[in-house]
Amino acid sequence: MVEPLQSNAPNAGLTLRFVLLGVASLFTVGGGVCLRPELLATYHYNQHIIALTHVVTLGFAASIIMGALYQLAPVVLEIRLHSERLVRWHFAAHVVGLAGMVSSFWIWDLKLAGLFGCVMGLGIGLFAYNLGRTIARAPEWNVVALAISSALFWLAATLLAGLYLAATKCWSFSPFAGISAMHAHAHLGGIGVFLMLIAGVSFKLVPMFSLSEIQNARRAVGAILLLNAALLGLFVTMLLSNPWKLAFSILIVAALALYGWELIAILRARKRQRLDWGLKYFITAVGLLGPVSLLGVFLSWPNLVVNERIGQLENVYGLLALLGVVTLAILGMLYKIVPFLVWQTRYSREIGRNKVPTLADLYSAPLQALGYWIYVAGLLAVCVTTILGREQGIRWSGALLCAALAIFAINMAKILSHLVVVRTRFTASLNSPAMLEDHESPQH
Amino acid sequence: MNPRNIDEKDIWAALRQVIDPELGCNIVDLGLIYGLTIEQGDVLVQMTLTTPGCPMHESIAWGVRTALLEVEGVEQADVELVWDPPWNPAMMTEFGRSHVAGN
Numbered sequence: 001m002v003e004p005l006q007s008n009a010p011n012a013g014l015t016l017r018f019v020l021l022g023v024a025s026l027f028t029v030g031g032g033v034c035l036r037p038e039l040l041a042t043y044h045y046n047q048h049i050i051a052l053t054h055v056v057t058l059g060f061a062a063s064i065i066m067g068a069l070y071q072l073a074p075v076v077l078e079i080r081l082h083s084e085r086l087v088r089w090h091f092a093a094h095v096v097g098l099a100g101m102v103s104s105f106w107i108w109d110l111k112l113a114g115l116f117g118c119v120m121g122l123g124i125g126l127f128a129y130n131l132g133r134t135i136a137r138a139p140e141w142n143v144v145a146l147a148i149s150s151a152l153f154w155l156a157a158t159l160l161a162g163l164y165l166a167a168t169k170c171w172s173f174s175p176f177a178g179i180s181a182m183h184a185h186a187h188l189g190g191i192g193v194f195l196m197l198i199a200g201v202s203f204k205l206v207p208m209f210s211l212s213e214i215q216n217a218r219r220a221v222g223a224i225l226l227l228n229a230a231l232l233g234l235f236v237t238m239l240l241s242n243p244w245k246l247a248f249s250i251l252i253v254a255a256l257a258l259y260g261w262e263l264i265a266i267l268r269a270r271k272r273q274r275l276d277w278g279l280k281y282f283i284t285a286v287g288l289l290g291p292v293s294l295l296g297v298f299l300s301w302p303n304l305v306v307n308e309r310i311g312q313l314e315n316v317y318g319l320l321a322l323l324g325v326v327t328l329a330i331l332g333m334l335y336k337i338v339p340f341l342v343w344q345t346r347y348s349r350e351i352g353r354n355k356v357p358t359l360a361d362l363y364s365a366p367l368q369a370l371g372y373w374i375y376v377a378g379l380l381a382v383c384v385t386t387i388l389g390r391e392q393g394i395r396w397s398g399a400l401l402c403a404a405l406a407i408f409a410i411n412m413a414k415i416l417s418h419l420v421v422v423r424t425r426f427t428a429s430l431n432s433p434a435m436l437e438d439h440e441s442p443q444h
Numbered sequence: 445m446n447p448r449n450i451d452e453k454d455i456w457a458a459l460r461q462v463i464d465p466e467l468g469c470n471i472v473d474l475g476l477i478y479g480l481t482i483e484q485g486d487v488l489v490q491m492t493l494t495t496p497g498c499p500m501h502e503s504i505a506w507g508v509r510t511a512l513l514e515v516e517g518v519e520q521a522d523v524e525l526v527w528d529p530p531w532n533p534a535m536m537t538e539f540g541r542s543h544v545a546g547n
Contacts (some may be wrong), residue, residue, distance in 0.1 A: 271533040351507030358468035
Protein backbone atom coordinates (compact mmCIF):
# COMPACT_ATOMS: atom_id res chain seq x y z
CA MET A 1 0.00 0.00 0.00
CA VAL A 2 1.41 3.35 -1.02
CA GLU A 3 1.01 6.00 1.63
CA PRO A 4 -0.06 9.40 0.39
CA LEU A 5 2.47 12.19 0.58
CA GLN A 6 1.91 14.79 3.23
CA SER A 7 -0.62 17.30 1.97
CA ASN A 8 -0.90 20.89 3.10
CA ALA A 9 -4.45 21.27 1.78
CA PRO A 10 -7.22 20.58 4.32
CA ASN A 11 -10.13 18.20 3.76
CA ALA A 12 -11.86 19.24 0.52
CA GLY A 13 -15.26 18.81 2.17
CA LEU A 14 -14.57 21.81 4.40
CA THR A 15 -14.32 24.09 1.40
CA LEU A 16 -17.17 22.41 -0.46
CA ARG A 17 -19.73 23.19 2.28
CA PHE A 18 -18.92 26.91 2.03
CA VAL A 19 -19.13 26.72 -1.76
CA LEU A 20 -22.54 25.04 -1.67
CA LEU A 21 -23.85 27.65 0.78
CA GLY A 22 -22.54 30.36 -1.54
CA VAL A 23 -24.22 28.89 -4.62
CA ALA A 24 -27.51 28.51 -2.72
CA SER A 25 -27.28 32.18 -1.65
CA LEU A 26 -26.70 33.27 -5.23
CA PHE A 27 -29.89 31.52 -6.31
CA THR A 28 -31.77 33.17 -3.46
CA VAL A 29 -30.72 36.58 -4.80
CA GLY A 30 -31.56 35.63 -8.39
CA GLY A 31 -35.01 34.54 -7.27
CA GLY A 32 -35.41 37.71 -5.22
CA VAL A 33 -34.65 39.97 -8.20
CA CYS A 34 -37.12 38.06 -10.39
CA LEU A 35 -39.87 38.15 -7.77
CA ARG A 36 -39.33 41.75 -6.63
CA PRO A 37 -37.83 43.67 -9.61
CA GLU A 38 -39.19 46.97 -8.31
CA LEU A 39 -36.51 46.87 -5.61
CA LEU A 40 -33.79 47.68 -8.16
CA ALA A 41 -35.84 50.39 -9.80
CA THR A 42 -35.96 52.40 -6.58
CA TYR A 43 -33.33 53.98 -4.34
CA HIS A 44 -31.07 51.40 -2.74
CA TYR A 45 -31.31 52.56 0.87
CA ASN A 46 -34.17 50.29 1.88
CA GLN A 47 -34.49 47.20 4.05
CA HIS A 48 -35.01 44.67 1.25
CA ILE A 49 -32.06 45.83 -0.84
CA ILE A 50 -29.90 45.79 2.28
CA ALA A 51 -31.07 42.23 3.04
CA LEU A 52 -30.42 41.05 -0.54
CA THR A 53 -27.05 42.83 -0.61
CA HIS A 54 -26.00 40.88 2.46
CA VAL A 55 -27.11 37.63 0.82
CA VAL A 56 -24.78 38.48 -2.08
CA THR A 57 -21.88 39.76 -0.01
CA LEU A 58 -21.95 37.45 3.01
CA GLY A 59 -23.97 34.51 1.70
CA PHE A 60 -22.50 34.19 -1.75
CA ALA A 61 -19.19 36.03 -2.07
CA ALA A 62 -17.84 35.78 1.49
CA SER A 63 -18.86 32.11 1.88
CA ILE A 64 -17.11 31.06 -1.29
CA ILE A 65 -14.07 33.24 -0.81
CA MET A 66 -13.56 32.14 2.79
CA GLY A 67 -14.11 28.49 1.89
CA ALA A 68 -11.68 28.77 -1.02
CA LEU A 69 -9.09 30.49 1.14
CA TYR A 70 -9.08 27.59 3.58
CA GLN A 71 -7.98 25.46 0.64
CA LEU A 72 -5.84 27.96 -1.19
CA ALA A 73 -3.84 29.66 1.56
CA PRO A 74 -2.09 26.49 2.77
CA VAL A 75 -1.27 25.55 -0.82
CA VAL A 76 0.01 28.99 -1.80
CA LEU A 77 1.95 29.47 1.42
CA GLU A 78 3.10 25.83 1.48
CA ILE A 79 2.05 25.26 5.08
CA ARG A 80 -0.73 23.32 6.80
CA LEU A 81 -3.89 25.08 7.95
CA HIS A 82 -3.71 25.92 11.66
CA SER A 83 -6.98 24.11 12.58
CA GLU A 84 -9.64 22.21 10.64
CA ARG A 85 -11.87 22.01 13.72
CA LEU A 86 -12.14 25.81 13.82
CA VAL A 87 -13.35 25.72 10.22
CA ARG A 88 -16.33 23.60 11.27
CA TRP A 89 -17.19 26.01 14.08
CA HIS A 90 -16.78 28.92 11.69
CA PHE A 91 -19.21 27.35 9.24
CA ALA A 92 -21.85 26.82 11.94
CA ALA A 93 -21.55 30.44 13.13
CA HIS A 94 -21.59 31.67 9.53
CA VAL A 95 -24.82 29.84 8.65
CA VAL A 96 -26.63 30.94 11.81
CA GLY A 97 -25.33 34.52 11.54
CA LEU A 98 -26.20 34.82 7.85
CA ALA A 99 -29.74 33.45 8.13
CA GLY A 100 -30.44 35.61 11.18
CA MET A 101 -28.93 38.80 9.76
CA VAL A 102 -30.72 38.60 6.42
CA SER A 103 -34.06 37.82 8.06
CA SER A 104 -33.58 40.69 10.51
CA PHE A 105 -32.76 43.16 7.73
CA TRP A 106 -35.78 41.99 5.74
CA ILE A 107 -38.12 42.75 8.66
CA TRP A 108 -35.90 45.72 9.66
CA ASP A 109 -35.20 44.65 13.22
CA LEU A 110 -31.74 46.11 13.64
CA LYS A 111 -31.23 44.96 17.23
CA LEU A 112 -31.73 41.40 16.04
CA ALA A 113 -29.50 42.11 13.02
CA GLY A 114 -26.79 43.29 15.39
CA LEU A 115 -27.18 40.16 17.52
CA PHE A 116 -26.83 37.85 14.54
CA GLY A 117 -24.07 40.12 13.24
CA CYS A 118 -22.17 39.23 16.43
CA VAL A 119 -22.65 35.51 15.67
CA MET A 120 -21.37 36.16 12.15
CA GLY A 121 -18.54 38.17 13.69
CA LEU A 122 -17.64 35.24 15.91
CA GLY A 123 -17.30 33.08 12.79
CA ILE A 124 -15.26 35.72 11.00
CA GLY A 125 -13.08 36.04 14.07
CA LEU A 126 -12.41 32.28 13.96
CA PHE A 127 -11.65 32.56 10.25
CA ALA A 128 -9.24 35.48 10.76
CA TYR A 129 -7.56 33.77 13.72
CA ASN A 130 -7.17 30.48 11.85
CA LEU A 131 -5.76 32.07 8.72
CA GLY A 132 -3.68 34.56 10.68
CA ARG A 133 -2.00 31.73 12.61
CA THR A 134 -1.47 29.90 9.33
CA ILE A 135 0.08 32.89 7.57
CA ALA A 136 2.28 33.66 10.56
CA ARG A 137 4.00 30.29 10.13
CA ALA A 138 4.52 30.71 6.38
CA PRO A 139 8.14 30.16 5.42
CA GLU A 140 8.03 32.84 2.77
CA TRP A 141 6.12 36.13 2.63
CA ASN A 142 4.85 37.04 -0.83
CA VAL A 143 2.29 39.25 -2.56
CA VAL A 144 -0.50 36.71 -2.03
CA ALA A 145 0.18 36.57 1.72
CA LEU A 146 0.22 40.38 1.79
CA ALA A 147 -3.16 40.56 0.04
CA ILE A 148 -4.74 37.89 2.26
CA SER A 149 -3.46 39.61 5.42
CA SER A 150 -4.76 42.96 4.17
CA ALA A 151 -8.15 41.43 3.40
CA LEU A 152 -8.33 39.90 6.89
CA PHE A 153 -7.71 43.34 8.37
CA TRP A 154 -10.39 44.96 6.19
CA LEU A 155 -12.79 42.12 6.92
CA ALA A 156 -12.54 42.84 10.63
CA ALA A 157 -12.94 46.57 9.92
CA THR A 158 -16.02 45.92 7.75
CA LEU A 159 -17.58 43.81 10.46
CA LEU A 160 -16.96 46.42 13.15
CA ALA A 161 -18.30 49.16 10.87
CA GLY A 162 -21.42 47.09 10.19
CA LEU A 163 -22.05 46.47 13.89
CA TYR A 164 -21.47 50.16 14.56
CA LEU A 165 -24.03 51.03 11.88
CA ALA A 166 -26.61 48.69 13.39
CA ALA A 167 -25.98 50.11 16.86
CA THR A 168 -26.33 53.72 15.67
CA LYS A 169 -29.64 52.87 14.04
CA CYS A 170 -30.87 51.45 17.33
CA TRP A 171 -29.61 54.14 19.69
CA SER A 172 -28.98 57.16 17.39
CA PHE A 173 -25.58 58.27 18.66
CA SER A 174 -23.56 58.54 15.43
CA PRO A 175 -22.08 61.90 14.40
CA PHE A 176 -21.87 60.63 10.78
CA ALA A 177 -24.58 60.86 8.11
CA GLY A 178 -26.32 57.47 7.85
CA ILE A 179 -25.97 57.08 4.09
CA SER A 180 -22.30 58.13 4.14
CA ALA A 181 -21.54 55.64 6.89
CA MET A 182 -23.32 52.89 4.96
CA HIS A 183 -21.38 53.69 1.77
CA ALA A 184 -18.11 53.72 3.74
CA HIS A 185 -18.99 50.31 5.25
CA ALA A 186 -19.87 48.92 1.81
CA HIS A 187 -16.59 50.10 0.29
CA LEU A 188 -14.57 48.58 3.13
CA GLY A 189 -16.08 45.20 2.27
CA GLY A 190 -16.20 45.62 -1.51
CA ILE A 191 -12.69 46.95 -2.01
CA GLY A 192 -10.90 45.86 1.15
CA VAL A 193 -12.14 42.29 1.23
CA PHE A 194 -13.45 41.20 -2.17
CA LEU A 195 -11.31 43.24 -4.54
CA MET A 196 -8.22 42.76 -2.40
CA LEU A 197 -8.67 38.98 -2.45
CA ILE A 198 -9.58 38.83 -6.14
CA ALA A 199 -6.42 40.77 -6.98
CA GLY A 200 -4.14 39.00 -4.54
CA VAL A 201 -5.28 35.48 -5.25
CA SER A 202 -5.18 36.06 -9.00
CA PHE A 203 -1.44 36.67 -8.72
CA LYS A 204 -1.19 32.97 -7.89
CA LEU A 205 -4.10 31.42 -9.78
CA VAL A 206 -3.85 33.15 -13.15
CA PRO A 207 -0.17 32.25 -13.63
CA MET A 208 -0.90 28.72 -12.41
CA PHE A 209 -3.76 28.11 -14.83
CA SER A 210 -2.26 29.88 -17.82
CA LEU A 211 1.28 28.56 -17.31
CA SER A 212 2.81 31.94 -16.68
CA GLU A 213 4.45 33.75 -13.79
CA ILE A 214 4.43 37.13 -12.11
CA GLN A 215 6.30 39.47 -14.40
CA ASN A 216 7.14 42.23 -11.94
CA ALA A 217 6.82 41.39 -8.24
CA ARG A 218 7.36 45.01 -7.18
CA ARG A 219 4.51 46.14 -9.41
CA ALA A 220 2.24 43.47 -7.93
CA VAL A 221 3.15 44.42 -4.35
CA GLY A 222 2.83 48.11 -5.27
CA ALA A 223 -0.73 47.56 -6.49
CA ILE A 224 -1.75 45.90 -3.22
CA LEU A 225 -0.05 48.53 -1.03
CA LEU A 226 -1.57 51.39 -3.03
CA LEU A 227 -5.01 49.78 -2.81
CA ASN A 228 -4.62 49.59 0.99
CA ALA A 229 -3.53 53.21 1.33
CA ALA A 230 -6.20 54.51 -1.04
CA LEU A 231 -8.95 52.55 0.72
CA LEU A 232 -7.99 53.98 4.11
CA GLY A 233 -8.30 57.50 2.69
CA LEU A 234 -11.51 56.69 0.84
CA PHE A 235 -13.11 55.25 3.97
CA VAL A 236 -12.31 58.28 6.11
CA THR A 237 -13.36 60.84 3.48
CA MET A 238 -16.56 58.92 2.71
CA LEU A 239 -17.45 58.73 6.37
CA LEU A 240 -16.90 62.47 6.78
CA SER A 241 -18.60 63.29 3.44
CA ASN A 242 -15.36 65.08 2.60
CA PRO A 243 -14.74 66.31 -0.99
CA TRP A 244 -11.27 64.70 -0.87
CA LYS A 245 -12.95 61.35 -1.49
CA LEU A 246 -12.57 62.09 -5.21
CA ALA A 247 -8.78 62.11 -4.85
CA PHE A 248 -8.83 58.78 -3.04
CA SER A 249 -11.22 57.31 -5.63
CA ILE A 250 -8.69 58.25 -8.30
CA LEU A 251 -5.97 56.65 -6.18
CA ILE A 252 -8.03 53.43 -6.07
CA VAL A 253 -8.27 53.56 -9.86
CA ALA A 254 -4.49 54.01 -10.04
CA ALA A 255 -3.99 50.92 -7.87
CA LEU A 256 -6.37 48.94 -10.10
CA ALA A 257 -4.55 50.17 -13.20
CA LEU A 258 -1.28 48.92 -11.71
CA TYR A 259 -2.94 45.58 -10.97
CA GLY A 260 -4.39 45.41 -14.49
CA TRP A 261 -0.98 46.22 -15.97
CA GLU A 262 0.60 43.30 -14.12
CA LEU A 263 -2.26 40.95 -14.99
CA ILE A 264 -1.95 41.80 -18.69
CA ALA A 265 1.81 41.20 -18.51
CA ILE A 266 1.19 37.81 -16.87
CA LEU A 267 -1.32 36.84 -19.55
CA ARG A 268 0.95 38.01 -22.38
CA ALA A 269 3.74 35.80 -21.03
CA ARG A 270 1.50 32.74 -20.70
CA LYS A 271 2.59 29.48 -22.22
CA ARG A 272 -0.92 28.07 -22.53
CA GLN A 273 -2.36 30.05 -25.38
CA ARG A 274 -5.99 28.95 -25.21
CA LEU A 275 -7.78 30.31 -22.17
CA ASP A 276 -10.55 28.14 -20.75
CA TRP A 277 -13.96 29.56 -19.86
CA GLY A 278 -13.17 29.70 -16.16
CA LEU A 279 -10.40 32.17 -16.88
CA LYS A 280 -12.55 34.04 -19.40
CA TYR A 281 -15.19 34.62 -16.72
CA PHE A 282 -12.48 35.89 -14.40
CA ILE A 283 -10.82 38.16 -16.95
CA THR A 284 -14.21 39.63 -17.89
CA ALA A 285 -14.75 40.42 -14.20
CA VAL A 286 -11.43 42.23 -14.03
CA GLY A 287 -12.29 44.08 -17.27
CA LEU A 288 -15.52 45.30 -15.66
CA LEU A 289 -13.40 47.13 -13.10
CA GLY A 290 -12.97 49.73 -15.88
CA PRO A 291 -16.62 50.90 -16.04
CA VAL A 292 -17.06 50.40 -12.29
CA SER A 293 -14.05 52.65 -11.64
CA LEU A 294 -15.33 55.33 -14.01
CA LEU A 295 -18.73 55.29 -12.32
CA GLY A 296 -17.07 55.35 -8.91
CA VAL A 297 -15.02 58.43 -9.76
CA PHE A 298 -18.08 60.17 -11.19
CA LEU A 299 -20.22 59.36 -8.14
CA SER A 300 -17.56 60.64 -5.77
CA TRP A 301 -17.53 64.04 -7.46
CA PRO A 302 -17.74 66.79 -4.83
CA ASN A 303 -21.16 68.33 -4.28
CA LEU A 304 -22.91 65.90 -6.59
CA VAL A 305 -26.64 66.43 -6.20
CA VAL A 306 -28.33 63.10 -5.52
CA ASN A 307 -31.47 63.02 -7.66
CA GLU A 308 -33.40 60.04 -9.02
CA ARG A 309 -31.01 59.48 -11.93
CA ILE A 310 -27.92 59.63 -9.71
CA GLY A 311 -29.60 57.20 -7.33
CA GLN A 312 -30.12 54.79 -10.22
CA LEU A 313 -26.50 55.24 -11.29
CA GLU A 314 -25.50 54.31 -7.74
CA ASN A 315 -27.64 51.17 -8.09
CA VAL A 316 -25.85 50.34 -11.36
CA TYR A 317 -22.48 50.95 -9.70
CA GLY A 318 -23.39 48.45 -6.98
CA LEU A 319 -24.84 45.98 -9.50
CA LEU A 320 -21.77 46.10 -11.73
CA ALA A 321 -19.47 45.73 -8.75
CA LEU A 322 -21.36 42.86 -7.09
CA LEU A 323 -23.05 41.00 -9.95
CA GLY A 324 -20.35 41.95 -12.45
CA VAL A 325 -16.90 42.03 -10.89
CA VAL A 326 -17.36 39.93 -7.75
CA THR A 327 -19.86 37.37 -9.08
CA LEU A 328 -18.17 36.77 -12.44
CA ALA A 329 -14.77 36.47 -10.78
CA ILE A 330 -16.16 33.95 -8.31
CA LEU A 331 -18.07 31.96 -10.96
CA GLY A 332 -14.88 31.78 -13.01
CA MET A 333 -12.82 30.60 -10.07
CA LEU A 334 -15.54 28.14 -9.04
CA TYR A 335 -15.12 26.51 -12.45
CA LYS A 336 -11.50 25.94 -11.46
CA ILE A 337 -11.87 25.21 -7.74
CA VAL A 338 -14.89 22.86 -7.65
CA PRO A 339 -13.61 20.45 -10.34
CA PHE A 340 -10.29 20.39 -8.50
CA LEU A 341 -11.94 19.62 -5.14
CA VAL A 342 -14.17 16.94 -6.63
CA TRP A 343 -11.31 15.43 -8.59
CA GLN A 344 -9.15 15.48 -5.49
CA THR A 345 -11.86 13.75 -3.44
CA ARG A 346 -12.88 11.23 -6.07
CA TYR A 347 -9.85 10.44 -8.21
CA SER A 348 -6.64 11.41 -6.44
CA ARG A 349 -6.20 7.89 -5.07
CA GLU A 350 -6.75 6.34 -8.48
CA ILE A 351 -4.20 8.28 -10.46
CA GLY A 352 -1.46 5.97 -11.72
CA ARG A 353 -3.64 2.94 -11.01
CA ASN A 354 -6.71 3.54 -13.18
CA LYS A 355 -7.58 5.88 -15.99
CA VAL A 356 -8.84 9.11 -14.47
CA PRO A 357 -10.61 12.04 -16.10
CA THR A 358 -9.01 15.43 -16.51
CA LEU A 359 -10.57 18.40 -14.72
CA ALA A 360 -12.09 19.56 -18.02
CA ASP A 361 -13.80 16.17 -18.41
CA LEU A 362 -15.87 16.89 -15.30
CA TYR A 363 -17.94 19.71 -16.83
CA SER A 364 -19.38 20.87 -20.14
CA ALA A 365 -17.42 23.65 -21.86
CA PRO A 366 -20.29 24.49 -24.28
CA LEU A 367 -22.57 25.02 -21.26
CA GLN A 368 -19.92 27.26 -19.72
CA ALA A 369 -19.84 29.34 -22.91
CA LEU A 370 -23.63 29.51 -23.13
CA GLY A 371 -23.88 30.53 -19.48
CA TYR A 372 -21.22 33.20 -19.99
CA TRP A 373 -22.98 34.93 -22.87
CA ILE A 374 -26.40 34.79 -21.22
CA TYR A 375 -24.97 36.18 -17.99
CA VAL A 376 -23.16 39.04 -19.75
CA ALA A 377 -26.32 39.87 -21.72
CA GLY A 378 -28.39 39.75 -18.51
CA LEU A 379 -25.91 41.98 -16.68
CA LEU A 380 -25.92 44.54 -19.46
CA ALA A 381 -29.72 44.46 -19.62
CA VAL A 382 -30.17 44.79 -15.87
CA CYS A 383 -27.86 47.83 -15.83
CA VAL A 384 -29.68 49.56 -18.69
CA THR A 385 -33.14 48.84 -17.32
CA THR A 386 -32.08 49.94 -13.83
CA ILE A 387 -30.85 53.28 -15.18
CA LEU A 388 -34.15 53.67 -17.01
CA GLY A 389 -36.10 52.52 -13.94
CA ARG A 390 -38.11 49.96 -15.97
CA GLU A 391 -39.46 47.31 -13.63
CA GLN A 392 -40.59 44.94 -16.38
CA GLY A 393 -37.19 45.21 -18.06
CA ILE A 394 -35.45 44.49 -14.77
CA ARG A 395 -37.66 41.42 -14.30
CA TRP A 396 -36.69 40.04 -17.72
CA SER A 397 -33.03 40.91 -17.19
CA GLY A 398 -33.16 39.16 -13.83
CA ALA A 399 -34.68 36.15 -15.58
CA LEU A 400 -31.70 36.13 -17.97
CA LEU A 401 -29.30 36.18 -15.03
CA CYS A 402 -31.26 33.34 -13.42
CA ALA A 403 -31.10 31.35 -16.66
CA ALA A 404 -27.32 31.77 -16.70
CA LEU A 405 -27.17 30.68 -13.06
CA ALA A 406 -29.35 27.66 -13.85
CA ILE A 407 -26.84 26.66 -16.53
CA PHE A 408 -24.08 27.15 -13.99
CA ALA A 409 -26.01 24.93 -11.55
CA ILE A 410 -26.37 22.20 -14.18
CA ASN A 411 -22.62 22.26 -14.74
CA MET A 412 -21.95 22.21 -11.00
CA ALA A 413 -24.32 19.24 -10.62
CA LYS A 414 -22.45 17.52 -13.44
CA ILE A 415 -19.17 18.08 -11.59
CA LEU A 416 -20.55 17.01 -8.20
CA SER A 417 -22.13 13.89 -9.72
CA HIS A 418 -18.61 12.48 -9.98
CA LEU A 419 -18.68 12.07 -6.24
CA VAL A 420 -21.45 9.47 -6.52
CA VAL A 421 -21.21 7.89 -10.01
CA VAL A 422 -19.23 4.67 -10.29
CA ARG A 423 -15.88 4.79 -12.01
CA THR A 424 -16.69 2.43 -14.86
CA ARG A 425 -18.96 5.00 -16.47
CA PHE A 426 -16.03 7.26 -17.21
CA THR A 427 -13.53 4.89 -18.64
CA ALA A 428 -15.29 4.71 -22.00
CA SER A 429 -15.04 8.45 -22.49
CA LEU A 430 -11.43 8.66 -21.57
CA ASN A 431 -9.78 7.85 -24.83
CA SER A 432 -8.02 11.17 -24.83
CA PRO A 433 -4.61 11.13 -26.50
CA ALA A 434 -3.00 11.82 -23.13
CA MET A 435 -4.13 8.45 -21.93
CA LEU A 436 -3.30 6.26 -24.90
CA GLU A 437 -1.02 3.59 -23.67
CA ASP A 438 0.49 2.87 -27.06
CA HIS A 439 1.57 6.45 -27.61
CA GLU A 440 5.32 6.73 -28.18
CA SER A 441 7.04 9.94 -27.32
CA PRO A 442 9.88 10.93 -29.65
CA GLN A 443 11.91 11.90 -26.61
CA HIS A 444 12.08 8.47 -25.07
CA MET B 445 17.67 -4.83 -18.55
CA ASN B 446 18.78 -4.35 -14.94
CA PRO B 447 19.41 -7.22 -12.49
CA ARG B 448 15.75 -7.41 -11.34
CA ASN B 449 14.52 -7.57 -14.95
CA ILE B 450 12.84 -4.21 -14.78
CA ASP B 451 12.37 -3.05 -18.33
CA GLU B 452 12.94 0.73 -18.56
CA LYS B 453 10.33 0.88 -21.29
CA ASP B 454 7.77 -0.42 -18.79
CA ILE B 455 8.75 2.32 -16.38
CA TRP B 456 8.22 5.03 -19.01
CA ALA B 457 4.94 3.43 -20.04
CA ALA B 458 3.83 3.47 -16.40
CA LEU B 459 4.81 7.12 -16.03
CA ARG B 460 2.71 7.93 -19.09
CA GLN B 461 -0.30 6.65 -17.20
CA VAL B 462 0.00 9.61 -14.86
CA ILE B 463 -1.60 12.78 -16.14
CA ASP B 464 -1.63 16.34 -14.96
CA PRO B 465 -5.43 16.64 -14.61
CA GLU B 466 -5.42 20.40 -15.18
CA LEU B 467 -3.50 20.22 -18.46
CA GLY B 468 -4.87 16.84 -19.51
CA CYS B 469 -1.49 15.57 -20.66
CA ASN B 470 0.74 12.86 -19.25
CA ILE B 471 3.75 13.92 -17.19
CA VAL B 472 6.30 12.40 -19.56
CA ASP B 473 5.17 14.43 -22.57
CA LEU B 474 4.87 17.50 -20.37
CA GLY B 475 8.61 17.13 -19.73
CA LEU B 476 8.17 16.88 -15.97
CA ILE B 477 10.46 13.87 -15.56
CA TYR B 478 14.03 15.04 -15.00
CA GLY B 479 15.68 11.77 -14.08
CA LEU B 480 15.13 8.08 -13.60
CA THR B 481 17.35 5.77 -11.58
CA ILE B 482 16.77 2.03 -11.42
CA GLU B 483 18.79 0.04 -8.92
CA GLN B 484 17.79 -3.53 -8.20
CA GLY B 485 14.06 -3.26 -7.45
CA ASP B 486 14.27 0.38 -6.44
CA VAL B 487 13.17 3.15 -8.75
CA LEU B 488 13.85 6.81 -8.07
CA VAL B 489 12.10 9.43 -10.19
CA GLN B 490 13.30 13.00 -10.16
CA MET B 491 10.53 15.21 -11.39
CA THR B 492 9.22 18.74 -11.32
CA LEU B 493 5.83 20.41 -11.75
CA THR B 494 4.72 23.19 -14.05
CA THR B 495 4.48 25.63 -11.15
CA PRO B 496 5.86 25.60 -7.60
CA GLY B 497 3.10 25.19 -5.04
CA CYS B 498 0.92 23.35 -7.56
CA PRO B 499 -2.05 22.00 -5.53
CA MET B 500 -1.93 18.78 -7.53
CA HIS B 501 1.57 17.91 -6.44
CA GLU B 502 0.60 15.38 -3.78
CA SER B 503 -1.78 13.60 -6.15
CA ILE B 504 0.68 13.50 -9.02
CA ALA B 505 3.55 12.27 -6.86
CA TRP B 506 1.23 9.67 -5.34
CA GLY B 507 0.19 8.62 -8.84
CA VAL B 508 3.78 8.21 -9.95
CA ARG B 509 4.62 5.99 -7.00
CA THR B 510 1.46 3.95 -7.48
CA ALA B 511 2.05 3.51 -11.21
CA LEU B 512 5.66 2.46 -10.69
CA LEU B 513 4.75 -0.12 -8.07
CA GLU B 514 2.43 -1.72 -10.62
CA VAL B 515 5.45 -2.48 -12.84
CA GLU B 516 6.75 -5.99 -12.52
CA GLY B 517 9.94 -6.15 -10.49
CA VAL B 518 9.58 -2.78 -8.81
CA GLU B 519 9.71 -3.14 -5.04
CA GLN B 520 10.36 0.41 -3.97
CA ALA B 521 9.41 3.62 -5.75
CA ASP B 522 10.43 7.08 -4.65
CA VAL B 523 9.65 10.49 -6.04
CA GLU B 524 11.92 13.46 -5.58
CA LEU B 525 10.42 16.81 -6.48
CA VAL B 526 13.00 19.27 -7.77
CA TRP B 527 12.62 22.87 -8.91
CA ASP B 528 15.97 23.40 -10.56
CA PRO B 529 15.95 23.89 -13.46
CA PRO B 530 12.46 25.44 -13.45
CA TRP B 531 10.09 23.80 -15.87
CA ASN B 532 9.42 25.61 -19.13
CA PRO B 533 7.35 24.69 -22.21
CA ALA B 534 10.43 23.91 -24.26
CA MET B 535 10.74 20.78 -22.13
CA MET B 536 7.51 19.37 -23.57
CA THR B 537 7.62 16.87 -26.38
CA GLU B 538 5.99 17.74 -29.67
CA PHE B 539 3.00 15.69 -28.59
CA GLY B 540 2.81 17.51 -25.24
CA ARG B 541 2.97 20.92 -26.90
CA SER B 542 0.21 20.16 -29.35
CA HIS B 543 -1.92 18.61 -26.63
CA VAL B 544 -1.59 21.53 -24.21
CA ALA B 545 -2.15 24.06 -27.01
CA GLY B 546 -5.36 22.25 -27.89
CA ASN B 547 -6.59 22.31 -24.32
